[in-house]
Amino acid sequence: MPHSTDFITSIPSLLAYFKTKGIDHTKTHITGIMEHPFPLLIPTYYANLIDWYDPHDPLRKMVLTDNLEKVELPHELDDPIGDVAHSPTPGIVHRHSDRCLLMLTNACAVHCRFCFRKNILDKNAADLGKALSYIRSHTEIWEVIFSGGDPFMLTNHTLQKVVTTLRSMPHVKMIRFHTRTPAVNPQQVTPDLLSILKQSSPCSVVLHVNHPKEVTNEFIESVKNMQQAGVMLLSQTVLLKGVNDDAKILEELFKKLVECGVKPYYLHHLDLTKGTNHFRTSIAKGKEIMQQLRANVSGLCIPEYVIDSPEGYGKIPVFWFNHTSEHTYEATTLDGKKIIIQSNTLTK
Ligand code: SF4
Structure with a gap:
Protein backbone atom coordinates (compact mmCIF):
# COMPACT_ATOMS: atom_id res chain seq x y z
CA MET A 1 0.00 0.00 0.00
CA VAL A 71 -24.69 23.33 -7.74
CA GLU A 72 -27.11 20.40 -7.64
CA LEU A 73 -29.90 20.29 -10.22
CA PRO A 74 -33.31 18.81 -9.37
CA HIS A 75 -32.93 15.89 -11.81
CA GLU A 76 -29.45 14.90 -10.53
CA LEU A 77 -29.28 11.79 -8.34
CA ASP A 78 -27.25 10.25 -5.51
CA ASP A 79 -27.47 6.84 -7.22
CA PRO A 80 -27.49 7.77 -10.93
CA ILE A 81 -27.12 4.27 -12.37
CA GLY A 82 -29.57 2.47 -10.10
CA ASP A 83 -27.04 0.37 -8.14
CA VAL A 84 -29.15 0.21 -5.00
CA ALA A 85 -32.21 -1.29 -6.72
CA HIS A 86 -30.08 -4.14 -8.08
CA SER A 87 -28.13 -4.96 -4.94
CA PRO A 88 -29.39 -8.23 -3.42
CA THR A 89 -26.75 -8.14 -0.67
CA PRO A 90 -24.19 -5.49 0.37
CA GLY A 91 -21.25 -5.45 -2.04
CA ILE A 92 -23.09 -7.11 -4.95
CA VAL A 93 -24.88 -5.43 -7.87
CA HIS A 94 -26.55 -8.01 -10.10
CA ARG A 95 -28.27 -6.40 -13.10
CA HIS A 96 -27.59 -8.94 -15.84
CA SER A 97 -27.90 -12.66 -15.38
CA ASP A 98 -24.39 -13.75 -16.45
CA ARG A 99 -22.36 -11.16 -14.53
CA CYS A 100 -22.33 -9.23 -11.30
CA LEU A 101 -20.34 -6.45 -9.70
CA LEU A 102 -18.40 -7.22 -6.53
CA MET A 103 -17.65 -4.02 -4.62
CA LEU A 104 -15.37 -4.67 -1.66
CA THR A 105 -13.82 -1.27 -1.06
CA ASN A 106 -14.81 2.37 -0.95
CA ALA A 107 -11.23 3.49 -1.41
CA CYS A 108 -9.79 4.91 -4.64
CA ALA A 109 -6.32 6.12 -5.60
CA VAL A 110 -7.87 9.44 -6.65
CA HIS A 111 -11.16 11.25 -6.09
CA CYS A 112 -12.55 12.08 -9.54
CA ARG A 113 -14.72 15.16 -9.15
CA PHE A 114 -17.28 13.69 -11.56
CA CYS A 115 -17.43 10.28 -9.85
CA PHE A 116 -20.72 8.46 -10.47
CA ARG A 117 -20.63 6.84 -7.03
CA LYS A 118 -19.24 9.75 -5.01
CA ASN A 119 -22.44 10.16 -3.00
CA ILE A 120 -22.78 6.47 -2.15
CA LEU A 121 -19.15 5.30 -2.01
CA ASP A 122 -19.16 5.30 1.79
CA LYS A 123 -22.40 3.26 1.84
CA ASN A 124 -20.87 0.44 -0.21
CA ALA A 125 -19.59 -1.53 2.77
CA ALA A 126 -19.72 -5.15 1.68
CA ASP A 127 -20.29 -8.20 3.81
CA LEU A 128 -17.60 -10.35 2.16
CA GLY A 129 -18.98 -13.68 3.41
CA LYS A 130 -22.52 -12.93 2.23
CA ALA A 131 -21.32 -11.51 -1.09
CA LEU A 132 -19.25 -14.63 -1.86
CA SER A 133 -22.12 -16.92 -0.78
CA TYR A 134 -24.41 -15.05 -3.16
CA ILE A 135 -22.01 -15.66 -6.06
CA ARG A 136 -21.54 -19.31 -5.07
CA SER A 137 -25.29 -19.95 -5.05
CA HIS A 138 -25.99 -18.11 -8.33
CA THR A 139 -24.51 -20.51 -10.84
CA GLU A 140 -25.67 -18.36 -13.75
CA ILE A 141 -22.89 -15.87 -12.88
CA TRP A 142 -20.19 -16.41 -15.52
CA GLU A 143 -18.20 -13.24 -14.82
CA VAL A 144 -17.43 -11.39 -11.59
CA ILE A 145 -16.47 -7.74 -11.99
CA PHE A 146 -14.48 -6.15 -9.16
CA SER A 147 -15.58 -2.54 -8.97
CA GLY A 148 -15.81 -0.06 -6.16
CA GLY A 149 -14.11 2.09 -5.16
CA ASP A 150 -11.05 0.70 -6.85
CA PRO A 151 -10.20 -3.00 -6.37
CA PHE A 152 -6.47 -2.24 -6.78
CA MET A 153 -6.74 -0.46 -3.40
CA LEU A 154 -7.59 -3.72 -1.62
CA THR A 155 -4.81 -5.28 0.39
CA ASN A 156 -3.04 -8.08 -1.47
CA HIS A 157 -4.12 -10.42 1.32
CA THR A 158 -7.83 -9.68 0.76
CA LEU A 159 -7.57 -9.71 -3.00
CA GLN A 160 -5.71 -13.02 -2.96
CA LYS A 161 -8.29 -14.57 -0.63
CA VAL A 162 -11.24 -13.47 -2.74
CA VAL A 163 -9.66 -14.52 -6.03
CA THR A 164 -8.83 -17.95 -4.60
CA THR A 165 -12.44 -18.35 -3.42
CA LEU A 166 -13.84 -17.28 -6.80
CA ARG A 167 -11.53 -19.67 -8.61
CA SER A 168 -12.99 -22.49 -6.48
CA MET A 169 -16.42 -21.83 -8.05
CA PRO A 170 -16.60 -23.76 -11.35
CA HIS A 171 -19.31 -21.51 -12.85
CA VAL A 172 -17.20 -18.31 -12.48
CA LYS A 173 -15.18 -18.41 -15.69
CA MET A 174 -14.05 -14.78 -15.94
CA ILE A 175 -12.79 -12.24 -13.42
CA ARG A 176 -12.69 -8.58 -14.38
CA PHE A 177 -11.17 -5.62 -12.53
CA HIS A 178 -12.29 -2.02 -13.10
CA THR A 179 -9.53 0.31 -12.00
CA ARG A 180 -8.29 3.87 -12.38
CA THR A 181 -5.11 3.24 -10.38
CA PRO A 182 -2.69 2.56 -13.32
CA ALA A 183 -3.66 5.92 -14.89
CA VAL A 184 -3.31 7.97 -11.71
CA ASN A 185 -0.67 6.15 -9.66
CA PRO A 186 0.87 3.35 -11.75
CA GLN A 187 3.52 2.43 -9.18
CA GLN A 188 0.71 0.79 -7.20
CA VAL A 189 0.74 -2.01 -9.79
CA THR A 190 3.32 -3.92 -7.78
CA PRO A 191 4.86 -7.36 -8.42
CA ASP A 192 2.59 -8.81 -5.70
CA LEU A 193 -0.51 -7.40 -7.39
CA LEU A 194 0.71 -8.72 -10.76
CA SER A 195 1.11 -12.16 -9.29
CA ILE A 196 -2.52 -12.09 -8.04
CA LEU A 197 -3.67 -10.99 -11.50
CA LYS A 198 -1.79 -13.94 -12.95
CA GLN A 199 -3.58 -16.31 -10.59
CA SER A 200 -6.92 -14.74 -11.57
CA SER A 201 -6.46 -15.91 -15.17
CA PRO A 202 -8.46 -15.79 -17.35
CA CYS A 203 -9.05 -12.22 -16.33
CA SER A 204 -9.44 -8.77 -17.81
CA VAL A 205 -8.59 -5.34 -16.48
CA VAL A 206 -10.60 -2.34 -17.66
CA LEU A 207 -8.49 0.78 -17.23
CA HIS A 208 -10.28 4.06 -16.58
CA VAL A 209 -8.33 6.60 -18.68
CA ASN A 210 -9.72 9.98 -19.76
CA HIS A 211 -6.96 12.00 -21.36
CA PRO A 212 -3.80 11.38 -23.45
CA LYS A 213 -1.72 13.13 -20.75
CA GLU A 214 -2.51 10.15 -18.52
CA VAL A 215 -0.74 7.78 -20.93
CA THR A 216 2.74 8.29 -19.50
CA ASN A 217 5.81 6.05 -19.66
CA GLU A 218 4.96 4.82 -16.16
CA PHE A 219 1.41 3.95 -17.23
CA ILE A 220 2.73 2.10 -20.31
CA GLU A 221 5.18 0.19 -18.11
CA SER A 222 2.32 -0.96 -15.84
CA VAL A 223 0.33 -1.98 -18.94
CA LYS A 224 3.27 -4.06 -20.20
CA ASN A 225 3.60 -5.73 -16.81
CA MET A 226 -0.10 -6.62 -16.77
CA GLN A 227 0.16 -7.99 -20.32
CA GLN A 228 3.06 -10.18 -19.23
CA ALA A 229 0.85 -11.45 -16.40
CA GLY A 230 -1.59 -12.66 -19.08
CA VAL A 231 -4.26 -10.00 -18.54
CA MET A 232 -6.68 -8.92 -21.30
CA LEU A 233 -6.60 -5.10 -21.27
CA LEU A 234 -9.48 -2.80 -22.14
CA SER A 235 -10.22 0.82 -21.34
CA GLN A 236 -13.15 3.00 -20.40
CA THR A 237 -13.33 6.76 -20.75
CA VAL A 238 -15.85 9.27 -19.40
CA LEU A 239 -16.86 12.05 -21.81
CA LEU A 240 -16.15 15.25 -19.87
CA LYS A 241 -16.77 18.84 -20.87
CA GLY A 242 -13.57 20.87 -20.96
CA VAL A 243 -11.45 17.74 -20.54
CA ASN A 244 -11.91 15.47 -23.55
CA ASP A 245 -15.11 16.53 -25.39
CA ASP A 246 -13.15 16.91 -28.61
CA ALA A 247 -12.64 14.33 -31.37
CA LYS A 248 -8.94 15.17 -31.74
CA ILE A 249 -8.22 14.65 -28.03
CA LEU A 250 -10.10 11.35 -28.00
CA GLU A 251 -8.40 10.22 -31.21
CA GLU A 252 -5.02 10.85 -29.60
CA LEU A 253 -6.07 9.02 -26.42
CA PHE A 254 -7.55 5.98 -28.17
CA LYS A 255 -4.58 5.67 -30.56
CA LYS A 256 -2.10 5.83 -27.67
CA LEU A 257 -4.06 3.13 -25.84
CA VAL A 258 -4.21 0.83 -28.87
CA GLU A 259 -0.49 1.39 -29.52
CA CYS A 260 0.27 -0.07 -26.09
CA GLY A 261 -2.18 -2.95 -26.53
CA VAL A 262 -5.26 -1.62 -24.71
CA LYS A 263 -8.57 -1.87 -26.60
CA PRO A 264 -10.90 1.14 -26.03
CA TYR A 265 -14.08 -0.51 -24.74
CA TYR A 266 -16.54 2.11 -23.48
CA LEU A 267 -16.96 5.86 -23.84
CA HIS A 268 -19.44 6.80 -21.10
CA HIS A 269 -21.88 9.63 -21.37
CA LEU A 270 -21.63 11.33 -17.97
CA ASP A 271 -24.15 9.99 -15.46
CA LEU A 272 -26.60 12.26 -13.68
CA THR A 273 -24.60 12.42 -10.45
CA LYS A 274 -25.43 15.34 -8.16
CA GLY A 275 -23.12 18.31 -8.57
CA THR A 276 -21.55 17.27 -11.88
CA ASN A 277 -23.46 19.41 -14.39
CA HIS A 278 -20.36 21.48 -15.16
CA PHE A 279 -18.78 18.32 -16.64
CA ARG A 280 -21.80 17.25 -18.73
CA THR A 281 -21.86 17.45 -22.53
CA SER A 282 -25.00 17.00 -24.62
CA ILE A 283 -25.91 13.70 -26.30
CA ALA A 284 -25.86 15.54 -29.63
CA LYS A 285 -22.26 16.60 -29.06
CA GLY A 286 -21.24 13.09 -27.99
CA LYS A 287 -22.80 11.58 -31.13
CA GLU A 288 -21.06 14.16 -33.32
CA ILE A 289 -17.69 13.31 -31.74
CA MET A 290 -18.29 9.59 -32.32
CA GLN A 291 -19.21 10.24 -35.96
CA GLN A 292 -15.99 12.20 -36.45
CA LEU A 293 -13.98 9.36 -34.90
CA ARG A 294 -15.75 6.75 -37.03
CA ALA A 295 -14.98 8.76 -40.18
CA ASN A 296 -11.30 9.33 -39.45
CA VAL A 297 -9.91 6.67 -37.15
CA SER A 298 -9.26 2.92 -37.34
CA GLY A 299 -12.08 0.82 -35.91
CA LEU A 300 -9.55 -0.59 -33.42
CA CYS A 301 -9.66 2.81 -31.71
CA ILE A 302 -13.46 3.13 -31.51
CA PRO A 303 -15.12 2.33 -28.18
CA GLU A 304 -18.87 1.88 -27.74
CA TYR A 305 -20.52 5.14 -26.66
CA VAL A 306 -22.94 4.22 -23.86
CA ILE A 307 -25.20 5.70 -21.25
CA ASP A 308 -26.15 4.02 -17.98
CA SER A 309 -29.86 4.39 -17.47
CA PRO A 310 -30.88 5.87 -14.11
CA GLU A 311 -33.40 3.00 -13.63
CA GLY A 312 -30.44 0.63 -13.42
CA TYR A 313 -31.04 -1.18 -16.73
CA GLY A 314 -27.29 -0.98 -17.39
CA LYS A 315 -25.28 0.36 -20.30
CA ILE A 316 -27.25 1.25 -23.41
CA PRO A 317 -25.55 2.30 -26.66
CA VAL A 318 -26.31 5.99 -27.17
CA PHE A 319 -27.01 5.30 -30.87
CA TRP A 320 -30.04 3.20 -29.80
CA PHE A 321 -31.72 6.46 -28.75
CA ASN A 322 -33.90 8.44 -31.13
CA HIS A 323 -34.48 12.12 -30.57
CA THR A 324 -38.29 11.98 -30.36
CA SER A 325 -39.07 15.54 -29.36
CA GLU A 326 -37.23 18.68 -28.41
CA HIS A 327 -36.43 17.41 -24.93
CA THR A 328 -36.79 13.66 -25.21
CA TYR A 329 -34.59 10.75 -26.30
CA GLU A 330 -36.14 7.27 -26.41
CA ALA A 331 -34.78 3.76 -26.85
CA THR A 332 -36.47 0.36 -26.74
CA THR A 333 -34.52 -2.51 -25.27
CA LEU A 334 -34.55 -6.06 -26.65
CA ASP A 335 -37.12 -7.11 -24.05
CA GLY A 336 -39.40 -4.27 -25.12
CA LYS A 337 -38.65 -1.91 -22.25
CA LYS A 338 -38.89 1.74 -23.21
CA ILE A 339 -36.08 3.92 -21.83
CA ILE A 340 -36.87 7.63 -21.95
CA ILE A 341 -34.25 10.25 -21.26
CA GLN A 342 -35.06 13.93 -21.06
CA SER A 343 -32.44 15.67 -23.20
CA ASN A 344 -32.57 18.75 -21.00
CA THR A 345 -31.28 16.57 -18.19
CA LEU A 346 -28.26 15.70 -20.25
CA THR A 347 -27.22 19.10 -21.53
CA LYS A 348 -26.16 22.20 -19.73
S1 SF4 B 1 -11.76 5.98 -9.50
FE1 SF4 B 1 -13.89 5.50 -10.12
S2 SF4 B 1 -14.98 5.07 -8.18
FE2 SF4 B 1 -13.04 6.15 -7.67
S3 SF4 B 1 -13.52 8.32 -7.57
FE3 SF4 B 1 -12.84 7.92 -9.68
S4 SF4 B 1 -14.73 7.44 -10.82
FE4 SF4 B 1 -15.21 7.26 -8.62
Whole structure:
Protein backbone atom coordinates (compact mmCIF):
# COMPACT_ATOMS: atom_id res chain seq x y z
CA MET A 1 0.00 0.00 0.00
CA PRO A 2 1.23 3.54 -0.74
CA HIS A 3 2.21 5.96 2.02
CA SER A 4 -0.23 8.72 2.98
CA THR A 5 2.50 11.23 2.04
CA ASP A 6 2.10 10.07 -1.58
CA PHE A 7 -1.28 11.83 -1.68
CA ILE A 8 -2.64 15.37 -1.48
CA THR A 9 -5.74 15.22 0.68
CA SER A 10 -6.80 18.82 1.34
CA ILE A 11 -6.23 22.40 0.16
CA PRO A 12 -3.57 22.93 2.90
CA SER A 13 -1.73 19.82 1.73
CA LEU A 14 -1.97 21.08 -1.86
CA LEU A 15 -0.36 24.35 -0.73
CA ALA A 16 2.38 22.36 1.02
CA TYR A 17 2.92 20.40 -2.22
CA PHE A 18 3.26 23.70 -4.15
CA LYS A 19 5.89 24.80 -1.67
CA THR A 20 7.98 21.65 -2.09
CA LYS A 21 7.77 21.99 -5.88
CA GLY A 22 8.55 25.71 -5.92
CA ILE A 23 5.15 26.50 -7.45
CA ASP A 24 3.95 30.06 -6.70
CA HIS A 25 0.44 29.41 -5.35
CA THR A 26 -0.61 33.02 -6.00
CA LYS A 27 -0.41 32.21 -9.74
CA THR A 28 -2.35 28.92 -9.57
CA HIS A 29 -5.87 30.41 -9.45
CA ILE A 30 -6.91 28.23 -6.52
CA THR A 31 -7.98 31.08 -4.24
CA GLY A 32 -11.56 30.64 -3.03
CA ILE A 33 -11.76 26.93 -3.83
CA MET A 34 -13.62 25.24 -0.98
CA GLU A 35 -13.25 21.82 0.57
CA HIS A 36 -16.09 19.47 -0.33
CA PRO A 37 -17.72 16.54 1.55
CA PHE A 38 -16.15 14.28 -1.11
CA PRO A 39 -12.62 15.24 -0.08
CA LEU A 40 -9.69 16.11 -2.27
CA LEU A 41 -7.52 13.08 -3.06
CA ILE A 42 -4.72 13.46 -5.62
CA PRO A 43 -1.70 11.16 -5.87
CA THR A 44 1.52 13.21 -5.94
CA TYR A 45 2.48 11.36 -9.13
CA TYR A 46 -0.69 12.72 -10.80
CA ALA A 47 -0.22 16.22 -9.38
CA ASN A 48 3.21 16.22 -11.07
CA LEU A 49 1.49 15.78 -14.47
CA ILE A 50 -0.58 18.96 -14.00
CA ASP A 51 0.39 22.45 -15.17
CA TRP A 52 -0.83 24.21 -12.01
CA TYR A 53 -0.47 27.65 -13.60
CA ASP A 54 -3.13 26.71 -16.16
CA PRO A 55 -6.65 26.78 -14.65
CA HIS A 56 -7.89 24.85 -17.72
CA ASP A 57 -5.42 21.99 -17.41
CA PRO A 58 -7.61 18.92 -18.15
CA LEU A 59 -6.07 16.74 -15.45
CA ARG A 60 -6.45 19.49 -12.87
CA LYS A 61 -10.15 19.82 -13.77
CA MET A 62 -10.72 16.14 -13.04
CA VAL A 63 -9.20 16.20 -9.54
CA LEU A 64 -9.38 19.70 -8.04
CA THR A 65 -12.53 20.54 -6.10
CA ASP A 66 -14.66 23.17 -7.81
CA ASN A 67 -17.26 25.36 -6.17
CA LEU A 68 -19.61 24.36 -9.03
CA GLU A 69 -19.92 20.95 -7.30
CA LYS A 70 -22.26 22.67 -4.87
CA VAL A 71 -24.69 23.33 -7.74
CA GLU A 72 -27.11 20.40 -7.64
CA LEU A 73 -29.90 20.29 -10.22
CA PRO A 74 -33.31 18.81 -9.37
CA HIS A 75 -32.93 15.89 -11.81
CA GLU A 76 -29.45 14.90 -10.53
CA LEU A 77 -29.28 11.79 -8.34
CA ASP A 78 -27.25 10.25 -5.51
CA ASP A 79 -27.47 6.84 -7.22
CA PRO A 80 -27.49 7.77 -10.93
CA ILE A 81 -27.12 4.27 -12.37
CA GLY A 82 -29.57 2.47 -10.10
CA ASP A 83 -27.04 0.37 -8.14
CA VAL A 84 -29.15 0.21 -5.00
CA ALA A 85 -32.21 -1.29 -6.72
CA HIS A 86 -30.08 -4.14 -8.08
CA SER A 87 -28.13 -4.96 -4.94
CA PRO A 88 -29.39 -8.23 -3.42
CA THR A 89 -26.75 -8.14 -0.67
CA PRO A 90 -24.19 -5.49 0.37
CA GLY A 91 -21.25 -5.45 -2.04
CA ILE A 92 -23.09 -7.11 -4.95
CA VAL A 93 -24.88 -5.43 -7.87
CA HIS A 94 -26.55 -8.01 -10.10
CA ARG A 95 -28.27 -6.40 -13.10
CA HIS A 96 -27.59 -8.94 -15.84
CA SER A 97 -27.90 -12.66 -15.38
CA ASP A 98 -24.39 -13.75 -16.45
CA ARG A 99 -22.36 -11.16 -14.53
CA CYS A 100 -22.33 -9.23 -11.30
CA LEU A 101 -20.34 -6.45 -9.70
CA LEU A 102 -18.40 -7.22 -6.53
CA MET A 103 -17.65 -4.02 -4.62
CA LEU A 104 -15.37 -4.67 -1.66
CA THR A 105 -13.82 -1.27 -1.06
CA ASN A 106 -14.81 2.37 -0.95
CA ALA A 107 -11.23 3.49 -1.41
CA CYS A 108 -9.79 4.91 -4.64
CA ALA A 109 -6.32 6.12 -5.60
CA VAL A 110 -7.87 9.44 -6.65
CA HIS A 111 -11.16 11.25 -6.09
CA CYS A 112 -12.55 12.08 -9.54
CA ARG A 113 -14.72 15.16 -9.15
CA PHE A 114 -17.28 13.69 -11.56
CA CYS A 115 -17.43 10.28 -9.85
CA PHE A 116 -20.72 8.46 -10.47
CA ARG A 117 -20.63 6.84 -7.03
CA LYS A 118 -19.24 9.75 -5.01
CA ASN A 119 -22.44 10.16 -3.00
CA ILE A 120 -22.78 6.47 -2.15
CA LEU A 121 -19.15 5.30 -2.01
CA ASP A 122 -19.16 5.30 1.79
CA LYS A 123 -22.40 3.26 1.84
CA ASN A 124 -20.87 0.44 -0.21
CA ALA A 125 -19.59 -1.53 2.77
CA ALA A 126 -19.72 -5.15 1.68
CA ASP A 127 -20.29 -8.20 3.81
CA LEU A 128 -17.60 -10.35 2.16
CA GLY A 129 -18.98 -13.68 3.41
CA LYS A 130 -22.52 -12.93 2.23
CA ALA A 131 -21.32 -11.51 -1.09
CA LEU A 132 -19.25 -14.63 -1.86
CA SER A 133 -22.12 -16.92 -0.78
CA TYR A 134 -24.41 -15.05 -3.16
CA ILE A 135 -22.01 -15.66 -6.06
CA ARG A 136 -21.54 -19.31 -5.07
CA SER A 137 -25.29 -19.95 -5.05
CA HIS A 138 -25.99 -18.11 -8.33
CA THR A 139 -24.51 -20.51 -10.84
CA GLU A 140 -25.67 -18.36 -13.75
CA ILE A 141 -22.89 -15.87 -12.88
CA TRP A 142 -20.19 -16.41 -15.52
CA GLU A 143 -18.20 -13.24 -14.82
CA VAL A 144 -17.43 -11.39 -11.59
CA ILE A 145 -16.47 -7.74 -11.99
CA PHE A 146 -14.48 -6.15 -9.16
CA SER A 147 -15.58 -2.54 -8.97
CA GLY A 148 -15.81 -0.06 -6.16
CA GLY A 149 -14.11 2.09 -5.16
CA ASP A 150 -11.05 0.70 -6.85
CA PRO A 151 -10.20 -3.00 -6.37
CA PHE A 152 -6.47 -2.24 -6.78
CA MET A 153 -6.74 -0.46 -3.40
CA LEU A 154 -7.59 -3.72 -1.62
CA THR A 155 -4.81 -5.28 0.39
CA ASN A 156 -3.04 -8.08 -1.47
CA HIS A 157 -4.12 -10.42 1.32
CA THR A 158 -7.83 -9.68 0.76
CA LEU A 159 -7.57 -9.71 -3.00
CA GLN A 160 -5.71 -13.02 -2.96
CA LYS A 161 -8.29 -14.57 -0.63
CA VAL A 162 -11.24 -13.47 -2.74
CA VAL A 163 -9.66 -14.52 -6.03
CA THR A 164 -8.83 -17.95 -4.60
CA THR A 165 -12.44 -18.35 -3.42
CA LEU A 166 -13.84 -17.28 -6.80
CA ARG A 167 -11.53 -19.67 -8.61
CA SER A 168 -12.99 -22.49 -6.48
CA MET A 169 -16.42 -21.83 -8.05
CA PRO A 170 -16.60 -23.76 -11.35
CA HIS A 171 -19.31 -21.51 -12.85
CA VAL A 172 -17.20 -18.31 -12.48
CA LYS A 173 -15.18 -18.41 -15.69
CA MET A 174 -14.05 -14.78 -15.94
CA ILE A 175 -12.79 -12.24 -13.42
CA ARG A 176 -12.69 -8.58 -14.38
CA PHE A 177 -11.17 -5.62 -12.53
CA HIS A 178 -12.29 -2.02 -13.10
CA THR A 179 -9.53 0.31 -12.00
CA ARG A 180 -8.29 3.87 -12.38
CA THR A 181 -5.11 3.24 -10.38
CA PRO A 182 -2.69 2.56 -13.32
CA ALA A 183 -3.66 5.92 -14.89
CA VAL A 184 -3.31 7.97 -11.71
CA ASN A 185 -0.67 6.15 -9.66
CA PRO A 186 0.87 3.35 -11.75
CA GLN A 187 3.52 2.43 -9.18
CA GLN A 188 0.71 0.79 -7.20
CA VAL A 189 0.74 -2.01 -9.79
CA THR A 190 3.32 -3.92 -7.78
CA PRO A 191 4.86 -7.36 -8.42
CA ASP A 192 2.59 -8.81 -5.70
CA LEU A 193 -0.51 -7.40 -7.39
CA LEU A 194 0.71 -8.72 -10.76
CA SER A 195 1.11 -12.16 -9.29
CA ILE A 196 -2.52 -12.09 -8.04
CA LEU A 197 -3.67 -10.99 -11.50
CA LYS A 198 -1.79 -13.94 -12.95
CA GLN A 199 -3.58 -16.31 -10.59
CA SER A 200 -6.92 -14.74 -11.57
CA SER A 201 -6.46 -15.91 -15.17
CA PRO A 202 -8.46 -15.79 -17.35
CA CYS A 203 -9.05 -12.22 -16.33
CA SER A 204 -9.44 -8.77 -17.81
CA VAL A 205 -8.59 -5.34 -16.48
CA VAL A 206 -10.60 -2.34 -17.66
CA LEU A 207 -8.49 0.78 -17.23
CA HIS A 208 -10.28 4.06 -16.58
CA VAL A 209 -8.33 6.60 -18.68
CA ASN A 210 -9.72 9.98 -19.76
CA HIS A 211 -6.96 12.00 -21.36
CA PRO A 212 -3.80 11.38 -23.45
CA LYS A 213 -1.72 13.13 -20.75
CA GLU A 214 -2.51 10.15 -18.52
CA VAL A 215 -0.74 7.78 -20.93
CA THR A 216 2.74 8.29 -19.50
CA ASN A 217 5.81 6.05 -19.66
CA GLU A 218 4.96 4.82 -16.16
CA PHE A 219 1.41 3.95 -17.23
CA ILE A 220 2.73 2.10 -20.31
CA GLU A 221 5.18 0.19 -18.11
CA SER A 222 2.32 -0.96 -15.84
CA VAL A 223 0.33 -1.98 -18.94
CA LYS A 224 3.27 -4.06 -20.20
CA ASN A 225 3.60 -5.73 -16.81
CA MET A 226 -0.10 -6.62 -16.77
CA GLN A 227 0.16 -7.99 -20.32
CA GLN A 228 3.06 -10.18 -19.23
CA ALA A 229 0.85 -11.45 -16.40
CA GLY A 230 -1.59 -12.66 -19.08
CA VAL A 231 -4.26 -10.00 -18.54
CA MET A 232 -6.68 -8.92 -21.30
CA LEU A 233 -6.60 -5.10 -21.27
CA LEU A 234 -9.48 -2.80 -22.14
CA SER A 235 -10.22 0.82 -21.34
CA GLN A 236 -13.15 3.00 -20.40
CA THR A 237 -13.33 6.76 -20.75
CA VAL A 238 -15.85 9.27 -19.40
CA LEU A 239 -16.86 12.05 -21.81
CA LEU A 240 -16.15 15.25 -19.87
CA LYS A 241 -16.77 18.84 -20.87
CA GLY A 242 -13.57 20.87 -20.96
CA VAL A 243 -11.45 17.74 -20.54
CA ASN A 244 -11.91 15.47 -23.55
CA ASP A 245 -15.11 16.53 -25.39
CA ASP A 246 -13.15 16.91 -28.61
CA ALA A 247 -12.64 14.33 -31.37
CA LYS A 248 -8.94 15.17 -31.74
CA ILE A 249 -8.22 14.65 -28.03
CA LEU A 250 -10.10 11.35 -28.00
CA GLU A 251 -8.40 10.22 -31.21
CA GLU A 252 -5.02 10.85 -29.60
CA LEU A 253 -6.07 9.02 -26.42
CA PHE A 254 -7.55 5.98 -28.17
CA LYS A 255 -4.58 5.67 -30.56
CA LYS A 256 -2.10 5.83 -27.67
CA LEU A 257 -4.06 3.13 -25.84
CA VAL A 258 -4.21 0.83 -28.87
CA GLU A 259 -0.49 1.39 -29.52
CA CYS A 260 0.27 -0.07 -26.09
CA GLY A 261 -2.18 -2.95 -26.53
CA VAL A 262 -5.26 -1.62 -24.71
CA LYS A 263 -8.57 -1.87 -26.60
CA PRO A 264 -10.90 1.14 -26.03
CA TYR A 265 -14.08 -0.51 -24.74
CA TYR A 266 -16.54 2.11 -23.48
CA LEU A 267 -16.96 5.86 -23.84
CA HIS A 268 -19.44 6.80 -21.10
CA HIS A 269 -21.88 9.63 -21.37
CA LEU A 270 -21.63 11.33 -17.97
CA ASP A 271 -24.15 9.99 -15.46
CA LEU A 272 -26.60 12.26 -13.68
CA THR A 273 -24.60 12.42 -10.45
CA LYS A 274 -25.43 15.34 -8.16
CA GLY A 275 -23.12 18.31 -8.57
CA THR A 276 -21.55 17.27 -11.88
CA ASN A 277 -23.46 19.41 -14.39
CA HIS A 278 -20.36 21.48 -15.16
CA PHE A 279 -18.78 18.32 -16.64
CA ARG A 280 -21.80 17.25 -18.73
CA THR A 281 -21.86 17.45 -22.53
CA SER A 282 -25.00 17.00 -24.62
CA ILE A 283 -25.91 13.70 -26.30
CA ALA A 284 -25.86 15.54 -29.63
CA LYS A 285 -22.26 16.60 -29.06
CA GLY A 286 -21.24 13.09 -27.99
CA LYS A 287 -22.80 11.58 -31.13
CA GLU A 288 -21.06 14.16 -33.32
CA ILE A 289 -17.69 13.31 -31.74
CA MET A 290 -18.29 9.59 -32.32
CA GLN A 291 -19.21 10.24 -35.96
CA GLN A 292 -15.99 12.20 -36.45
CA LEU A 293 -13.98 9.36 -34.90
CA ARG A 294 -15.75 6.75 -37.03
CA ALA A 295 -14.98 8.76 -40.18
CA ASN A 296 -11.30 9.33 -39.45
CA VAL A 297 -9.91 6.67 -37.15
CA SER A 298 -9.26 2.92 -37.34
CA GLY A 299 -12.08 0.82 -35.91
CA LEU A 300 -9.55 -0.59 -33.42
CA CYS A 301 -9.66 2.81 -31.71
CA ILE A 302 -13.46 3.13 -31.51
CA PRO A 303 -15.12 2.33 -28.18
CA GLU A 304 -18.87 1.88 -27.74
CA TYR A 305 -20.52 5.14 -26.66
CA VAL A 306 -22.94 4.22 -23.86
CA ILE A 307 -25.20 5.70 -21.25
CA ASP A 308 -26.15 4.02 -17.98
CA SER A 309 -29.86 4.39 -17.47
CA PRO A 310 -30.88 5.87 -14.11
CA GLU A 311 -33.40 3.00 -13.63
CA GLY A 312 -30.44 0.63 -13.42
CA TYR A 313 -31.04 -1.18 -16.73
CA GLY A 314 -27.29 -0.98 -17.39
CA LYS A 315 -25.28 0.36 -20.30
CA ILE A 316 -27.25 1.25 -23.41
CA PRO A 317 -25.55 2.30 -26.66
CA VAL A 318 -26.31 5.99 -27.17
CA PHE A 319 -27.01 5.30 -30.87
CA TRP A 320 -30.04 3.20 -29.80
CA PHE A 321 -31.72 6.46 -28.75
CA ASN A 322 -33.90 8.44 -31.13
CA HIS A 323 -34.48 12.12 -30.57
CA THR A 324 -38.29 11.98 -30.36
CA SER A 325 -39.07 15.54 -29.36
CA GLU A 326 -37.23 18.68 -28.41
CA HIS A 327 -36.43 17.41 -24.93
CA THR A 328 -36.79 13.66 -25.21
CA TYR A 329 -34.59 10.75 -26.30
CA GLU A 330 -36.14 7.27 -26.41
CA ALA A 331 -34.78 3.76 -26.85
CA THR A 332 -36.47 0.36 -26.74
CA THR A 333 -34.52 -2.51 -25.27
CA LEU A 334 -34.55 -6.06 -26.65
CA ASP A 335 -37.12 -7.11 -24.05
CA GLY A 336 -39.40 -4.27 -25.12
CA LYS A 337 -38.65 -1.91 -22.25
CA LYS A 338 -38.89 1.74 -23.21
CA ILE A 339 -36.08 3.92 -21.83
CA ILE A 340 -36.87 7.63 -21.95
CA ILE A 341 -34.25 10.25 -21.26
CA GLN A 342 -35.06 13.93 -21.06
CA SER A 343 -32.44 15.67 -23.20
CA ASN A 344 -32.57 18.75 -21.00
CA THR A 345 -31.28 16.57 -18.19
CA LEU A 346 -28.26 15.70 -20.25
CA THR A 347 -27.22 19.10 -21.53
CA LYS A 348 -26.16 22.20 -19.73
S1 SF4 B 1 -11.76 5.98 -9.50
FE1 SF4 B 1 -13.89 5.50 -10.12
S2 SF4 B 1 -14.98 5.07 -8.18
FE2 SF4 B 1 -13.04 6.15 -7.67
S3 SF4 B 1 -13.52 8.32 -7.57
FE3 SF4 B 1 -12.84 7.92 -9.68
S4 SF4 B 1 -14.73 7.44 -10.82
FE4 SF4 B 1 -15.21 7.26 -8.62
